[in-house]
Amino acid sequence: MKELVFVGLGLNDEKAISVRGLEETQTANSVFMELYTSLLPGFSLERFQTLSRKKVAMVSRRNLEEENGVVILEAAAKGKTVFLVPGDPFVATTHLSLRIEAEKRGIRCRIVHGASIISAVVGLCGLHNYKFGKTVTVPFPENFSETPYNVISQNKKLGLHTLCLLDLKTDEQRFLSVREALESLLAVEQKRKERAVTMDTLAVGAARVGSETPLVKADYVKNLLEYDFEGPPHSLIIPGDLHFMEAEALIAFAGAPKTLRDVVR
């Protein structure tokens, strides 16, 4: 049967895959994996292969983007093929074109979902999901853009929080840090003066979400700039208006300053 199953690896390590995702892998004819769209810092390919009892073929950005995933499509045309992707498979838009091409070729596609940073970081810091506006990615300085600042500013005008995903280049082992992201936003603030991200803005940094020791810290930007979030990956949230329960959650789960209680309505 021509079949391509996109399986989410979830966050951090090889045991974040769902029981069903593992079963699909164990019963596949061919198994492919990419680890370049996100960093899973605790992931071991060797341990995953032991767990799944399968030899996994790693695919590169080049295999997928320049060669249009032809190696995966050819395997899927012969029999059940599993493609393992960090997080939930289509939160990054990278693999949508592979799925469109597979459907065109008459290959049945299925998705086995995994945990995503999108929902995980929200829960970890205790902010309310329905109070988030548009999400944005903060790029590396060489790809500097004012878009993240604009998104934060627009969300704030509506009282909404902004989840900022931080760019990464896994092939170069480069991962944008909370500090670098804040510096990039402050640079735009200097020009625009909309007060969307100043030294006195409350922000929440998170590191290694999904691991056994995730780090979440809420504080004013001037303090977060000095805070050591240690190893990647990092994420950043710029809150909009806080509900008093959200302030309590940030104090309890993210070590936010208790003075936060005085500023929420």
Place this chain on the structure above:
Amino acid sequence: MKELVFVGLGLNDEKAISVRGLEETQTANSVFMELYTSLLPGFSLERFQTLSRKKVAMVSRRNLEEENGVVILEAAAKGKTVFLVPGDPFVATTHLSLRIEAEKRGIRCRIVHGASIISAVVGLCGLHNYKFGKTVTVPFPENFSETPYNVISQNKKLGLHTLCLLDLKTDEQRFLSVREALESLLAVEQKRKERAVTMDTLAVGAARVGSETPLVKADYVKNLLEYDFEGPPHSLIIPGDLHFMEAEALIAFAGAPKTLRDVVR
């Protein structure tokens, strides 16, 4: 050790839990579960107990909201306790107060994330995650509110998509359908005339996300009203401006009318 581990059950059935979540359950002293904040239509408690080799105590809304989860807190004060929750544990805000109370009592809290409708439905229909605005829940007619319409209207003005979660009352086996949600939005349209949701608006309905046979259908509201999405749970997306790749994805994955190609920029 005083420990409370919130474990996400993911979507649809008992095999959506992560391998780590299952291991945490297998090694816990006490295991609790709630199934009232979301519907997992393929879930079997019996199969889950076989899988986890644990007796699971079900907790009700009353146990958690009126009695403040005291039964869970008392177990966690004695040893490692796992609390199993549909989806990703804190996407619904319901359990944040339990976590705050546990932290106050010196109980260490950890989270094992699960797949959430928030990321899953986005990927399933092929829309781009970073183009979603604020999420909203559409309530039952007896709790009618104009908020969902307002959120959609505001998001649309910004060109953004809106994910509408549909209300449910698991104890009464009542689940809002795509049709009911659209009718509720059209009722507001009649008064407000902002053209946020008309008969000619493109919308995307999804049912049983996370199952082996999820149903996703994109069409104009007038057609979706007649479409049979079958069993619950349902979700609804009202797209804002579409990127041409999003239009292609809706055509390929959600059977959207091909005329959509003519309207995207």
